[in-house]
Amino acid sequence: MRKQLFVILTLVVIAVMTIGPVIAQSEADLLDPAYFGLQEGQPFAGTHLNYLICCAAAPQFASLAAKTNEEFTAMTGISVTWADVPYADFQSQLVLEASSGTGTYDVVSWVDAWGPGVQAFMLPLNDRMEAAGLDLSDFPPVYQEVAMIGTEDTIYGIPLRGHAQMLMYRQDVFDELGIEVPTTWQEVAEVGAIIEEQTELEAISMYYGVSANQNLFGWLSNLWGAGGEIFDADFNATFNSPEGIAATEQYVSFMSDGLTADGAIAFGEGEGEEELLQGRAAMFVGWWWMFADTQNPERAAPEVQNNIGFAPAPGWEGGSAASYGYLWPVGILSSSTQQDAAFEYLKWLTHPTTEARVALDETPAFLNNVVVRNSTLQDEAVNERWGGLQFTAAEILADARTMPLIPEWPEVEAVLTVAINDIAAGADATERLNQAAADVDAVMERAGY
């Protein structure tokens, strides 16, 4: 008895000595500059940084902004203001601030396609990252490409917010109808016809509107999957190839076949997502960040909450499943007069621990599944919380691609988004894509290609 008690007591003491310091160390770590690779002694105390970013209500950003005030500022004495620019104005604001060089903003994020437009105004981070022992190896290849804005070796930003394309579907509907989760767009159409016939739901929520070029996201996965490309090696438009035409016709077939909402012709991404969240559609192909919305009682209808399955975005029958890997890096403007302090912020903002904590935060307003590092994508705790979503995303992102990272891309995008909208509204795909190709070639010729 005494011996047993002695053993138990010994075990308890050992447990307290190991677990106790671990817990204490974890909590202390959050306010330890050394843990995040930050400079000790608050050398930048009193510095104020302005961060140009949009959509502060996005759970990931709201969580990061709150933790910035509670933890980063407490550690370093550096305060940060997140500018909450509406997404519709984000690009123009970014371009204005970057090109004017006023130094109003120190830290900026940008959408991948906009990178080449602001590349000339971004501070290369290579030296700073090397000195801090950092690199981009912990990010999927597509995110590395975007962070370097398509260059071979110049790092302009660190991945912050990135998305994999996923198929989200009503698990209950699929179980009831006994249908398999589709893996190709052709299977989506087949499954969609069954759903349309046997339920009151729209088979799939699509969005073909010209809102912020969002109708290209799904189109690209069709195009690449079918073996089509936007440009050839000499930057001549090739999306009007037979593969491109077939991909486009498949993409818009949900509209012509009555498998999506009538209003999809004018829907943007948000409206498309709402069809799933409000229980009107059985499937939706969108960004994985939307999965958190399906679990949020403030966003999703009761029959939808926690009733959504996920799978990689569909590929192409006989082709591939390459989808668009969307990324917002974070970087520093060359015009910033507080570059060192700004880099301190980047180190904390993009630290693996910060990222994992944001993904595990259960505060309703901060529910977020978005992570970008391979290590976090493979993190057991994060995947357990989100039902393996990050494992699936890691698979998708390993082969994901990005849009052409050239300064002319936004203009090309504008031509394509209108063409896709026209085709979804009933224009002949071959004729309309040929016209779009001619317009794109004119853009490229004017740019000197």
Added chain:
Amino acid sequence: MRSGRLKWFLLAPALIVVFLTTTYPLLSAFYFSLHHWQLSKPDQLHWGELTLDNYMRAFSDSGFHNTVIVTIEFTILSVALSVLIGLGIALILQKESRLHTIVKILLIFPFAVSPALKGYSWRFMLNPEYGIYDQLIDHIIPPLSGTIWLGEPFWAMLVLALSEVWGWAPLIALTFIGALGSISPEVIEAARMDGATSWQVFRKITLPLLKPVILVITMLKAIFSLKMFDQVVTMTRGGPGDSTQTINYYIQQTGFGRSLDIGYASAMSWILVVVLAILAVLYIRFVLRPGEA
């Protein structure tokens, strides 16, 4: 002499503000329009190397031509509907009564709503799944049931114009109410005594007397309509396709969206400025013409 200098001294602050906020930006934009300047390629900008290429490009740019047609269509539609509906409201509310007074006060609210909010609200209310306008129209006008308002070029242009009319017609109505109040009642009474019907009174007396006000309002509304931007951004994004892509929206997208081409955007802006200046000159000459208005 002294009073002359004093006059300029007192006017100086206002003139400086006008110069800084109007004249200087206009002249700068003109200077930019004479250069090849893309924000994403600052190393390709050579100040002083003037060129008219941007203006020549506008004349061959099918995208710009489309926006001119779209803007003219929108202007005609929104001006005609605003004036007609405004006049109709004014004729209904011209009689004095407590109810009419309350309605007149409420009329100002649509105009006070910001154009961007108008666009977002109308987009939401026209949603075919849950929009209140869409549901109401489905019940009141069954043949229009199922119309995708923002999905078809004709309807998208119409609702874009209506969103503008929603804000302007009440203000125009208030202007007409004031003008109607200035018409001598004896003239109307005399006509009635001669056996004129209400329609004849309106056509032969009221309308001719309102003509100067109608022309002023038409011209002012046309100037504002030519600059349409906010609701295109928030309601249609220039779609479906490019059927609601107005000049101002195209300019903004060219300069800060698609091609970051400040030179070309500035050239198109100046073409619009010239057109608006012509209208403004006509407006000023008409308003200042003796005996009219």
